[in-house]
Amino acid sequence: MFKHACRLAFSRLAISGLAILCVAPARAAPVTLQFWTIEKPNQVTQSYALAKEFEAKNPDIHIEIKHVDFADVSNDTMRAIATGAGPDLVTIDNPEVALFAAHNALADLSPLIAQSKVIDPKRFFPGPLASVTWKGHVFGLPRGSNTLVLYINDDAFKAAGLDPAQPPATWDALREDARKLTDPAKGVYGLAFSAIGDEEGTFQFLPWVQSAGGDYDKISGPAGVAALTFWQSLIDEKLASHDTLIRAQSDAFQTFVNGNAAMAISGPWELSGPISTAKFAWSTALLPVQKPGGTHASALGEHAFVILHNSAHPAEAFRFLEYVYSQEGRDWNEFGMLPSIRIDNPAAPQHPQAYATFIEEMKYARVRGPNPHWSVISKAIQAAFQSALTHQAQPAAALKDAQAIIDPALQGDN
Amino acid sequence: MILPSVRRRRIDGGIGLVLAAIYLFPLYWMYATALKSPAEIFRNPPTFWPHTLHITFGRVFVEHAMAHYLWNSALIAAGTTVLTVLLGTGAAYVLARHRNRWVDAALFLVLLLQALPPSLLVTPIFVAFNQLGLLATPRFAVVLAQTGKMVPLFIVLCRASFAQVPRELEDAARMDGASRPMAFLLIMVPLARNGILVSAILVFLQSMGEYVYSRSLISSDALQTASVGLRGFLGTNTTDWGGIMSYSAIFVTPILIVFALLQTRIIGGLTAGALK
Amino acid sequence: MKLAHQRPMFDIAMLGVPLVFLVLICAVPVVYTVVMSFQSVDMFTIMSLRRPFVGLHNYMALFARPGARHIFLNTALFTILSVSAQLVLGFALALFFNRRFPGAATLRGVFLAGWIMPGLVVGGIWKWIFAGDNGVLNAVLAGLHLTRSHPFWLSDPALSLYAVIVANIWLGIPFNMILLSVGLAAVPADVYEAAKMDGAGPVRTFLFITLPMMRATIAAVASLGVIFTLQQYDLISGLTEGGPSNSSNVAQYWSWQLSFQVYEIGQGSALAVLMLAFTAAVAGFYVWSTRQEQAA
Numbered sequence: 001m002f003k004h005a006c007r008l009a010f011s012r013l014a015i016s017g018l019a020i021l022c023v024a025p026a027r028a029a030p031v032t033l034q035f036w037t038i039e040k041p042n043q044v045t046q047s048y049a050l051a052k053e054f055e056a057k058n059p060d061i062h063i064e065i066k067h068v069d070f071a072d073v074s075n076d077t078m079r080a081i082a083t084g085a086g087p088d089l090v091t092i093d094n095p096e097v098a099l100f101a102a103h104n105a106l107a108d109l110s111p112l113i114a115q116s117k118v119i120d121p122k123r124f125f126p127g128p129l130a131s132v133t134w135k136g137h138v139f140g141l142p143r144g145s146n147t148l149v150l151y152i153n154d155d156a157f158k159a160a161g162l163d164p165a166q167p168p169a170t171w172d173a174l175r176e177d178a179r180k181l182t183d184p185a186k187g188v189y190g191l192a193f194s195a196i197g198d199e200e201g202t203f204q205f206l207p208w209v210q211s212a213g214g215d216y217d218k219i220s221g222p223a224g225v226a227a228l229t230f231w232q233s234l235i236d237e238k239l240a241s242h243d244t245l246i247r248a249q250s251d252a253f254q255t256f257v258n259g260n261a262a263m264a265i266s267g268p269w270e271l272s273g274p275i276s277t278a279k280f281a282w283s284t285a286l287l288p289v290q291k292p293g294g295t296h297a298s299a300l301g302e303h304a305f306v307i308l309h310n311s312a313h314p315a316e317a318f319r320f321l322e323y324v325y326s327q328e329g330r331d332w333n334e335f336g337m338l339p340s341i342r343i344d345n346p347a348a349p350q351h352p353q354a355y356a357t358f359i360e361e362m363k364y365a366r367v368r369g370p371n372p373h374w375s376v377i378s379k380a381i382q383a384a385f386q387s388a389l390t391h392q393a394q395p396a397a398a399l400k401d402a403q404a405i406i407d408p409a410l411q412g413d414n
Numbered sequence: 415m416i417l418p419s420v421r422r423r424r425i426d427g428g429i430g431l432v433l434a435a436i437y438l439f440p441l442y443w444m445y446a447t448a449l450k451s452p453a454e455i456f457r458n459p460p461t462f463w464p465h466t467l468h469i470t471f472g473r474v475f476v477e478h479a480m481a482h483y484l485w486n487s488a489l490i491a492a493g494t495t496v497l498t499v500l501l502g503t504g505a506a507y508v509l510a511r512h513r514n515r516w517v518d519a520a521l522f523l524v525l526l527l528q529a530l531p532p533s534l535l536v537t538p539i540f541v542a543f544n545q546l547g548l549l550a551t552p553r554f555a556v557v558l559a560q561t562g563k564m565v566p567l568f569i570v571l572c573r574a575s576f577a578q579v580p581r582e583l584e585d586a587a588r589m590d591g592a593s594r595p596m597a598f599l600l601i602m603v604p605l606a607r608n609g610i611l612v613s614a615i616l617v618f619l620q621s622m623g624e625y626v627y628s629r630s631l632i633s634s635d636a637l638q639t640a641s642v643g644l645r646g647f648l649g650t651n652t653t654d655w656g657g658i659m660s661y662s663a664i665f666v667t668p669i670l671i672v673f674a675l676l677q678t679r680i681i682g683g684l685t686a687g688a689l690k
Numbered sequence: 691m692k693l694a695h696q697r698p699m700f701d702i703a704m705l706g707v708p709l710v711f712l713v714l715i716c717a718v719p720v721v722y723t724v725v726m727s728f729q730s731v732d733m734f735t736i737m738s739l740r741r742p743f744v745g746l747h748n749y750m751a752l753f754a755r756p757g758a759r760h761i762f763l764n765t766a767l768f769t770i771l772s773v774s775a776q777l778v779l780g781f782a783l784a785l786f787f788n789r790r791f792p793g794a795a796t797l798r799g800v801f802l803a804g805w806i807m808p809g810l811v812v813g814g815i816w817k818w819i820f821a822g823d824n825g826v827l828n829a830v831l832a833g834l835h836l837t838r839s840h841p842f843w844l845s846d847p848a849l850s851l852y853a854v855i856v857a858n859i860w861l862g863i864p865f866n867m868i869l870l871s872v873g874l875a876a877v878p879a880d881v882y883e884a885a886k887m888d889g890a891g892p893v894r895t896f897l898f899i900t901l902p903m904m905r906a907t908i909a910a911v912a913s914l915g916v917i918f919t920l921q922q923y924d925l926i927s928g929l930t931e932g933g934p935s936n937s938s939n940v941a942q943y944w945s946w947q948l949s950f951q952v953y954e955i956g957q958g959s960a961l962a963v964l965m966l967a968f969t970a971a972v973a974g975f976y977v978w979s980t981r982q983e984q985a986a
Contacts, residue, residue: 430797440812460825522976529973531921534945570910
């Protein structure tokens with residue numbers, strides 16, 4: 001009798017459209033959530049670990065995880081949305097959130113967050129929150145954050161007569177130190193970074209533009225030209241390998257780990273992997289600024305959890321997001337990411353010096369976009385820096401071409 | 415007379431070895447890299463053979479669940495080969511036997527439909543297969559799509575073999591009262607068997623490495639293939655080149671061995687003019 | 691021929707079933723691509739065919755793209771150089787291994803390794819060989835004192851296309867070699883013996899006996915080579931992703947980039963349709979060459 005009444009009440013709720021907010025774990029029918037992630041099952045990674053823990057705590061929800069390659073996740077998700085065969089939950093790269101949101105492909109989380117007893121939007125760092133916000137509504141939950149810093153080979157610094165405690169703070173200092181550290185006879189470059197023609201290259205390039213006072217929307221301005229001219233000088237002077245143009249960030253970083261580059265620009269993901277095999281002392285520093293006292297800037301990266309608009313189980317999926325949010329304190333030590341929210345009493349962080357650098361750098365980390373045409377904008381920027389670095393065009397001309405592609409995208413369905 | 419000929423053969427053998435060695439260098443490099451320690455892999459300049467052996471085949475095989483990946487690859491390749499041979503043999507025969515506008519048009523169509531790489535065809539195929547419910551049996555879906563890619567290749571390869579079979583043999587069988595299907599199955603197919611076999615093996619080997627269709631049509635990891643497993647390994651934030659090369663080596667070595675065992679017979683038979 | 695004409699049903703069935711299959715699997719996507727090339731499409735509307743018709747706009751936008759001319763030129767170079775080198779090297783190897791010496795058959799088989807290697811794996815290995823700083827190719831060249839500085843095979847825009855071509859030639863040699871070997875085996879031995887009797891040397895025999903007898907096979911192998919080369923996607927994706935700055939980009943990869951990286955599916959489809967038109971010409975040449983084979 002009681003059960004029956006409950007069911008009745010429950011279905012009423014469902015009819016009134018409030019079922020989404022109704023959390024009745026013991027009585028709801030078992031639900032299976034389809035979840036796509038870029039992480040791989042054979043690693044100790046956030047998606048798999050948290051899903052397993054969540055399932056243990058919520059026996060009424062089963063999470064079926066599928067690994068999708070980093071490069072394919074946006075395409076696969078779009079195709080799945082178009083054919084109605086999509087997952088409930090998926091992680092997509094944060095600059096892509098706007099595209100999906102603009103096409104009404106994502107569930108609007110704002111009302112759910114407003115009701116949530118777990119998620120407090122005020123605790124988010126502004127950058128990560130902005131990266132999942134489109135037209136004032138929140139469409140995703142950052143699964144963590146990352147940003148770029150300068151990694152330094154302390155031993156190489158000392159050998160070159162430099163003080164690793166005084167890392168280069170400006171572009172000129174960086175170039176000057178790189179010159180001292182570069183040793184072609186030993187196959188050592190001063191700096192390793194990535195100028196590859198994909199999103200990773202854009203990710204690495206924009207902080208330099210922003211530090212000089214520009215951004216993606218005015219890429220052809222003096223800041224863009226200054227940043228690109230600076231990058232060009234690094235390659236032309238052979239302070240960084242010419243293969244920088246085709247190396248992904250982790251490939252470039254590997255040359256640093258092997259001692260073939262004395263400095264490297266990369267993110268926190270390196271800390272959980274390759275750096276452990278480095279046979280030298282290392283430290284981290286903020287990215288250099290253009291001029292003394294200049295603006296700090298860095299990139300803001302990481303995927304965000306989103307719930308697809310056509311999910312049949314948004315309430316259950318949101319419960320999982322609440323769990324993810326509640327575990328952000330573990331991001332650094334366990335998952336190789338920075339937390340996206342302020343952690344009140346953090347556990348003792350591993351690599352404390354690097355942690356301090358990254359937390360400081362997060363203050364300057366900027367969102368790419370948001371713009372539903374981000375992929376077009378980003379491709380134009382990549383084309384510009386690649387053609388200037390290969391001397392097929394002058395920086396100013398290359399960036400002007402990029403601006404001509406970016407301008408219509410900015411006016412699009414913004 | 416005998417001595418110079420023996421010498422010539424030895425010299426030819428020597429040149430053959432050198433040519434094969436040059437051609438196989440990339441393969442050697444895969445094995446050498448697989449056996450090096452991470453530090454040695456990135457050494458500059460590179461070492462030509464592993465100084466310290468760092469054998470990770472077992473770890474890679476287990477950690478990357480290669481057993482089931484390889485099984486799925488083999489299953490898809492076998493299915494594709496069977497279907498391709500069934501569909502393609504008759505077509506190759508007809509296209510070799512006749513010469514008229516319709517046959518020309520069919521041959522043209524078969525090739526034209528090959529124009530686009532799978533990376534461009536896969537989205538419409540995904541949409542269509544999804545509508546037809548074929549994605550519920552994803553490995554079969556890949557077999558269908560991959561067969562579409564392999565049938566034209568098979569037809570083109572086999573057509574040449576059928577063209578070499580003297581028409582008189584078939585006509586003689588028909589005179590003796592054999593029906594068309596009987597003449598085809600009992601006379602033509604056995605005479606062209608070497609061509610069919612070689613083409614089938616090439617189709618099988620090509621399909622073992624199929625990537626684009628498997629990646630897009632198979633969503634469950636348990637049904638996924640070895641090439642997709644490798645791609646996941648190659649993806650962002652991995653620089654485990656030793657592991658990648660170990661994976662590649664595990665992937666291709668069994669195929670290489672089976673092939674090395676079979677090829678002397680097949681290609682030897684084929685090129686020694688067994689048809690004459 | 692007469693007998694065949696009495697019962698065409700058998701031939702129609704044998705040819706018809708696979709053709710229907712191919713049309714269902716391949717023609718539907720091809721037609722779909724042609725339709726999309728005249729429409730305004732994004733990833734979210736791939737399901738319905740009712741999309742705004744834009745005429746030739748996608749084609750014009752495609753040609754107006756910076757780098758379009760460059761990529762078309764690259765595609766021509768990639769195809770011509772790959773196919774001709776594969777053909778010449780494949781033919782040379784086929785001729786060499788056609789000589790009888792111990793181990794000839796085994797060694798010939800070894801070359802098929804290239805054929806069975808998945809494109810992704812080949813891309814990975816060659817990327818590793820071509821690496822500018824610690825790649826083995828540069829180490830070998832430096833060891834032989836052939837180069838003074840490190841050429842950056844994959845990141846120097848003057849070299850990257852050729853690096854990709856070299857890897858593609860490597861992949862294509864086995865296919866050419868095997869088909870040409872089969873063709874060589876079909877040349878009757880008595881023809882060679884007759885030539886020998888007439889006192890023809892190896893060069894004359896090759897020019898006046900082998901080449902003419904192989905004409906149809908060569909034409910067939912070349913046109914198939916073009917068609918397969920235009921499908922090469924895995925290798926480019928594994929080696930350079932078309933970069934740097936499009937220097938190694940070719941039509942088939944660009945089409946994929948347009949459709950799936952910047953979501954300009956209409957333009958990506960337009961490019962695919964152009965490739966289709968070109969393949970039609972090559973397929974026509976192939977069909978013509980098989981006619982010659984009949985005549986020979």
